[in-house]
Amino acid sequence: MRKPWRRSAIWTMLVLGLVLSGCNSGAPTNNEANPEGESGTVVNKTGYPIVQEPIKLKIFSRIAPVNGPFKDMPVFQDYEKMSNVQVEFIEAPTDGFQEKKNLLFASNELPDALFRSGLTPLETIRYGTAGQLIPLEKLIDDYAPNFKKLMDQYPEIRSAITTPEGHIYALPAVVTLDAARTDKKWINQAWLKKLNLQEPQTTDDLYNVLVAFRDRDPNGNGQKDEIPMTARAGQPGLGLPIVNMMSGSFGLDQQLGYNINLVDGKVEIWMGSERNKEMLMYLNKLYAEKLLDPALFSHKEAEYLAKQASGKTGFFFDQTNNPFLKIADQYTGIAPLEGPHGDRLQSQGAPIARDFGAFAITSVNKHPEATLRWIDYFYSEEGSTLLRFGREGEHYELKDGIPYYKEEYSTAETQPKITPYAGGGAPHLISDKVASYINPPQVQEAQEKLDPYMPKVRYAAPMFDEQTAQQVNILRTDIDKYYEEQSTKFIAGTLSFDKWDEFRSTLQKMRIDELEKLYQEAYDKMQK
The missing domain is CATH 3.40.190.10 (Periplasmic binding protein-like II)
Known part of the structure; x- marks a missing residue:
């Protein structure tokens, strides 16, 4: 040295x-x-x-x-x-x-x-x-x-x-x-106008809009080729994007780089919570009724971007409008949707x-x-x-x-x-001075609709010492894989919600409480 x-x-x-x-x-x-x-x-x-x-x-x-x-x-x-x-x-x-x-x-x-x-x-x-x-x-x-x-x-x-x-x-x-730290919520305003629909404000509103997108031929070609709603497929170990996008409507945040709510200084990992169950049940309903893209868990990134550019998609998520610039006027950004308990949080977003x-x-x-x-x-x-x-x-x-x-x-x-x-x-x-490529007026307007619902501070993943980091890595490797696999099955309907208690019990056996404690200690150190 x-x-x-x-x-x-x-x-x-x-x-x-x-x-x-x-x-x-x-x-x-x-x-x-x-x-x-x-x-x-x-x-x-x-x-x-x-x-x-x-x-x-x-x-x-x-x-x-x-x-x-x-x-x-x-x-x-x-x-x-x-x-x-x-x-x-x-x-x-x-x-x-x-x-x-x-x-x-x-x-x-x-x-x-x-x-x-x-x-x-x-x-x-x-x-x-x-x-x-x-x-x-x-x-x-x-x-x-x-x-x-x-x-x-x-x-x-x-x-x-x-x-x-x-x-x-x-x-x-x-x-x-x-605007460079969030995925916007883009909806097909041309379809809303044609079907005489308002921008959805709640998760119930979104359901009704998606049904109309599915059934009322909004692109006018006489074919059922519309995709009411889609999202990225994600990568193993990085979470399910559709969960990240919708969690805020059910009061579920993503603090400290994980599935964490901070409540009065207390770290709460919410993967086994009733609110998470409600969210997965809602997504399962969309998936079962063909309102959510059937290729949600399998399509490649290029295919997802092509769906944005096709004009045949009703609702999706992305940081900017680059993928659909040629049909940008067809879409507008909307605010987070209010969930069944009144939650309206922009939970997804990168830290500064x-x-x-x-x-x-x-x-x-x-x-x-x-x-x-x-x-x-x-x-x-x-x-x-x-x-x-x-x-x-x-x-x-x-x-x-x-x-x-x-x-x-x-x-x-x-x-x-x-x-x-x-x-x-x-x-x-x-910053706003150097982001014109990803922050044109349409994107900034979409961000403005998210701003009132952004947390005041988005805490990044904590810096653990090496020994603790190894512990976190060991715990998360198994917990994250299990959560993603089971959440996918819950959404796709291949796993019944009658198995929820068994799912929660397995998370406990995987020592999710111990993982929560390690994040709590790290958060407490951040506050000193």
Whole structure:
């Protein structure tokens, strides 16, 4: 591990400070400069370049199938000239990325940093405790002013990324824009108008609207080819999207990254609750009456997106309107539906500290201060704009101060070649100023209908110590698999609700109470 305060480093700092005070060598006079540890590299705390003499970094990164090489992206070309930091990206495709990341740490053949790395809380604690990742909390104060400002403004960011021992080993993406943290509830307003129906306000209203969509030929082609309601199929271990989308109508929240309600400071895992039973019974009713897509649990992502674009779907969920842009006027966003007990909660949504573990610095890095300053730029609106949109005039234009892609760079083929944002997981700031691609007026209007029902704070998954994280992982592996399998069967009607008590009993045998206790302890620590 690097020891930044060795005596030799202090002498280096004193000598370089004296030299620099007598000779600026063209360095920006308004920059604060600080010699960097053993390397002796002068790091400017403010302004650019970050360093006077170029430095080189090797950064390991996931690259999505849609992306072009990072070295060809304008953000990294321009930022190298601006910062004097030369980055060699070690690009690993999404398929097999996890295995290659694991191998880096297992072999201890580490890069200087990891970008778009998707480190889990358990990985950051394990590799941080082992000394392979360095703690960043002290460096942030001096070398990450943009990120520090965000943590001060949104305290939940700090709690989401700080280990029980008080260390920060990795930085997330920061999403201050609500519209980028929720799936909207899109309904076919053209069908509502044709059938003389109002936007549904309650779960009973939705049922009646879906029946009309099924029976009254709203697309007018004389065929029963309408899909009244659909949702993503989801992935094993990540929950059922249809449950996440509808849970708020039954008073069920998703706090701490799990199926959790917070009631007067008490953690309640609701998977075996009567409210959950009511929700599953409601979804079973929709499924049995062919109001809910029969392919709900099997269709692929591409098929789901195609259903949005077909215009033959009545009600579905998505963050933005990109999949159905050509028929965007056919749809409008609606508010969460009020359930049978008066609940109307927008339960689904990512925390402000999204994409946990998006960036980390390893112990072999000789320039950690400069590296942290390098990434911090992307937590500003200026840096985020460069990362997401490229060069003004060439790749985007400003309209009322908001960047919009030029037409030739707004397609699904061209846009991912100029930005690592495409494909998800990049460490940067997503605010209302830089989200025109995912936040056009129609999407913002849909979000405004959700806003009154959003929780004041969306707590991210807690940072457990390694031993506790292993316990949580063991418990959740079995509980989550069982819950998803049984919920699917309840919704599809292959498991009778007469078996509910047996289902609850099995959750108890799987020690769901113990899991609840571990989340309670973690939440209590967050409040201190």
